[in-house]
Amino acid sequence: MTTQTQPQPLTISITDAAAKHVRQFIQNAGKETGVLRVAVKGGGCSGLTYVLDIAEIAAETDKVIVDKGVTIAVDKKSYVFLAGTELDYSGGLNGKGFTFQNPNAKKACGCGTSFAV
Amino acid sequence: MAWTHASGVRGHMAGAAEGYAALANGAGMADRSETGRLRIVGKDALDLLNRLSTNKLEALPPGHARLTVLASPNARPIDLLALGAVDGGMLCLTSVGRQQAAIDWLDTFTFGEEIVVEDVTAPTAQFALAGPRVPAALADIGLPALERDRLAPVTIADCPATLWRDASGLLWHVIAGAPQADAVWDALVAAGVTPAPPEAWEAFRVAIGLPMYGREFGDDTNPLESRLMGAISEDKGCYTGQEVIARLITYKKVQRRLMAATLSGQAAPGAALVADGQPAGVVTSVAPRPDGTMAALALVRVAKARPGHMLAVEGSSVIATLAEPRYALATEPPDVG
Numbered sequence: 001m002t003t004q005t006q007p008q009p010l011t012i013s014i015t016d017a018a019a020k021h022v023r024q025f026i027q028n029a030g031k032e033t034g035v036l037r038v039a040v041k042g043g044g045c046s047g048l049t050y051v052l053d054i055a056e057i058a059a060e061t062d063k064v065i066v067d068k069g070v071t072i073a074v075d076k077k078s079y080v081f082l083a084g085t086e087l088d089y090s091g092g093l094n095g096k097g098f099t100f101q102n103p104n105a106k107k108a109c110g111c112g113t114s115f116a117v
Numbered sequence: 118m119a120w121t122h123a124s125g126v127r128g129h130m131a132g133a134a135e136g137y138a139a140l141a142n143g144a145g146m147a148d149r150s151e152t153g154r155l156r157i158v159g160k161d162a163l164d165l166l167n168r169l170s171t172n173k174l175e176a177l178p179p180g181h182a183r184l185t186v187l188a189s190p191n192a193r194p195i196d197l198l199a200l201g202a203v204d205g206g207m208l209c210l211t212s213v214g215r216q217q218a219a220i221d222w223l224d225t226f227t228f229g230e231e232i233v234v235e236d237v238t239a240p241t242a243q244f245a246l247a248g249p250r251v252p253a254a255l256a257d258i259g260l261p262a263l264e265r266d267r268l269a270p271v272t273i274a275d276c277p278a279t280l281w282r283d284a285s286g287l288l289w290h291v292i293a294g295a296p297q298a299d300a301v302w303d304a305l306v307a308a309g310v311t312p313a314p315p316e317a318w319e320a321f322r323v324a325i326g327l328p329m330y331g332r333e334f335g336d337d338t339n340p341l342e343s344r345l346m347g348a349i350s351e352d353k354g355c356y357t358g359q360e361v362i363a364r365l366i367t368y369k370k371v372q373r374r375l376m377a378a379t380l381s382g383q384a385a386p387g388a389a390l391v392a393d394g395q396p397a398g399v400v401t402s403v404a405p406r407p408d409g410t411m412a413a414l415a416l417v418r419v420a421k422a423r424p425g426h427m428l429a430v431e432g433s434s435v436i437a438t439l440a441e442p443r444y445a446l447a448t449e450p451p452d453v454g
Contacts, residue, residue, distance in 0.1 A: 042226025043168025045360035047190045077228050107190065109360050116190045 010083045012038060012065050012072055018089040018098060019068035025054055035064075035071045038087065040078040044114025046107055048081060050100050081117055129312065133320070134407035136313025140321040144250035146310045147318035148302075150242045153216030154292065158206035161230035166200065169226055169357050171340060173350035177202040182266040184284045184348035184448070186340045187222055188358030192365070193336045195222045197328070197345060201268040201281055208268070208279065208292070210243075212330035226357075242298035246289040246310060247321060255280070255289070257308045263289070274304035284347055285447035287325055316404075323404040323412045326377045326442020332386060332401045333375055333414055341365050342373040342416060347448030373398065374422035377442040380411035382435040389431040390415055397421040397428050400437070413437060 014022070014036075026034035035058050039051040058064045058073035065072045074082055086101040105115035131139065139145030157166075167174040172185035182201035186194050196219050199210040211219050220234050246254075252262035260271050260280055268281035276297035281290040293301045306312055313321070326344075328334050334343035341349075341362065349362065365371050380403065390398040398417035406412050415437065421428060426439045 039228060041168070041228050041230070042165060043357060044355050045190065045357065047169075047226065047357045049168075049355075075229060109355075114355065 012067070012074060012079075012082055012084075013086045014067045014070050014072065015086065015088045016068060017091065018087045019070045021089045021091075021098070022054075022070050029054055031056075035073045037073050038078070038082060038085075039075055040081045045109035046114040046116040048116065049114045050098075052098055129306070130314050131311050131317070133314055133317045136311060136317030137320050137407050139311035140247045140313050140317060141324065142248060144246065144248040144254045144310045145313045145317070145321070146244050146246045146302075146305055147313045147315065147321075148242070149245040149290070149318070150238075150295075150298070151213045152238075152243050153211030153213065153219070153236070154238045154241055154243065155209040155211065155216055155219065156206060156235045156237045157200075157209050157232065158235075159230065159232035162207060162232040165223065165227065165230050165232055166198075167353070167356070169223070170198065171345075171349040171356060171358065171362065173353040174200065175353075177207070179204060180267055180269055182268050182281060182284070184266075184345070186345055186348045186358075187219060188340065188356075188362075189336075190357055190361075192339045192358035192361035194330075194334050194338070194340055194343075194345075195219065196330060197334065197340075197348060199281075199283065201279075203268065203270070203279065208281075210281075210290070215330055240295050241292055242295050242301070244291045244302065244305065245318070246291065246305070247287055247325075250309070251289055254305070254308045254310050258304060274300040276300050285325075285327075285444050287444065287447060288327075320404040320406055320412060323402045323414055324377075324406065324443075326375065326414055326444040328375065328414075328444070329402065333416070338373075338416070339365060339371070341371045342375065344375040344442065344445035344449060346445075346450060372419060373416040374419050375401075375442060375445060376415055376417045376422050376424075377440045378413040378415050378428075378437040379440070380413050380430070380435055380437050382430075382433065383411065384413065384430045384433065384435050384437075388433075390417065390421075390428040390437055391431045392421050392426075392428050400430070414442065415439075 022036050035055045037053040037055045040048050041051050043049050062073040063079045084103040088099045090096045104117045107116040170185040170187045179202045185198050187196050196211050196215040201208045216236050263282040265286040266284050271278050271280045278293035328343050384400050388400040398415050400415045402414040404412050424440050428437045
């Protein structure tokens with residue numbers, strides 16, 4: 001029997017739990033609409049760190065994805081490191097908040113916010 | 118003896134013995150223009166460097182300098198950088214030939230940050246001064262001796278230059294535009310600084326234990342075994358390589374320690390050191406002193422890295438007698454054991 005490896009989807013997805021919290025953040029910011037900006041920046045133990053922000057609109061050069069009603073904007077360089085990532089939310093007292101399932105990450109640091117490819 | 122060097126500077130040069138003596142005991146100067154120099158500007162530059170390197174760089178007021186290691190996630194040094202805040206930006210000294218590696222590394226980890234890194238190695242020249250009489254020579258031409266890790270814009274022979282005292286306090290760097298290098302060099306010589314040839318500089322570097330990329334540190338070492346603690350902050354929080362460095366410190370996992378050594382004969386970099394037939398370290402640099410003795414640097418297993426300890430150079434009758442490297446002692450925090 002042979003098994004086929006499914007190719008990673010070249011997009012960024014968001015779970016229901018994460019989408020709910022993003023909408024809440026937009027509301028808390030006193031806005032009716034907003035864009036979830038997902039990015040990467042240098043730093044953290046493993047070299048790259050995830051960055052989340054709420055923006056008014058996406059930049060012209062951004063890759064824009066809509067999932068679960070949330071508009072996600074990613075700059076082109078960050079997208080190289082984030083393609084295929086699923087954004088989740090882990091709530092509760094011991095929850096980690098937003099978490100990233102990134103198929104490009106070969107290594108992550110203990111706190112989970114920094115990764116290496 | 119007339120000479121021409123990479124910077125295009127011409128002038129009289131002392132012999133190796135005289136140059137070494139001046140660097141060690143008088144006031145000596147070597148052309149170090151082959152050192153990499155970068156100019157870094159941009160409002161996000163310091164924050165990015167803080168995230169990517171080992172020292173605390175949240176604030177670097179003008180005139181202040183700091184050592185930091187640009188490290189990989191597994192704490193291998195990309196390079197040891199000396200960052201100095203100058204008007205509107207930073208001057209960054211890299212290792213010889215490592216400026217492009219530093220530029221590339223920073224570029225890889227620059228996403229939306231406002232930062233511009235310019236290689237100014239070719240259009241500038243750099244002289245390293247050392248010796249106990251350097252402050253007096255600088256004073257003769259109206260220049261301050263400066264505290265460690267400080268730099269200041271100065272004028273030498275009507276030429277704008279930067280005077281920079283390094284983190285150890287053992288060295289002063291004078292950086293000027295390449296077209297002005299001759300005039301600056303001549304003015305320093307006229308102030309009583311003895312020009313030293315490259316072989317005198319290398320002997321002095323080894324004698325004080327100034328680590329060199331590719332010898333005492335590089336992609337097969339970690340910054341702790343190379344005694345670069347003066348470039349590492351233990352309380353700054355997350356930075357690239359921090360997890361590995363914190364683990365090495367917390368669990369005392371550093372396996373080797375950079376030591377100075379005097380050799381009883383010849384040995385080449387890469388020669389193995391042994392104690393009781395067991396591996397004890399590796400020689401990283403060797404340079405003859407003017408008195409005929411051989412100075413060396415070596416990465417030595419921690420258990421054997423004690424001043425006065427004698428190790429054998431494998432396959433020969435040469436003995437290496439260990440000592441603490443001056444540069445490490447001058448830059449390490451006092452509580453480093």
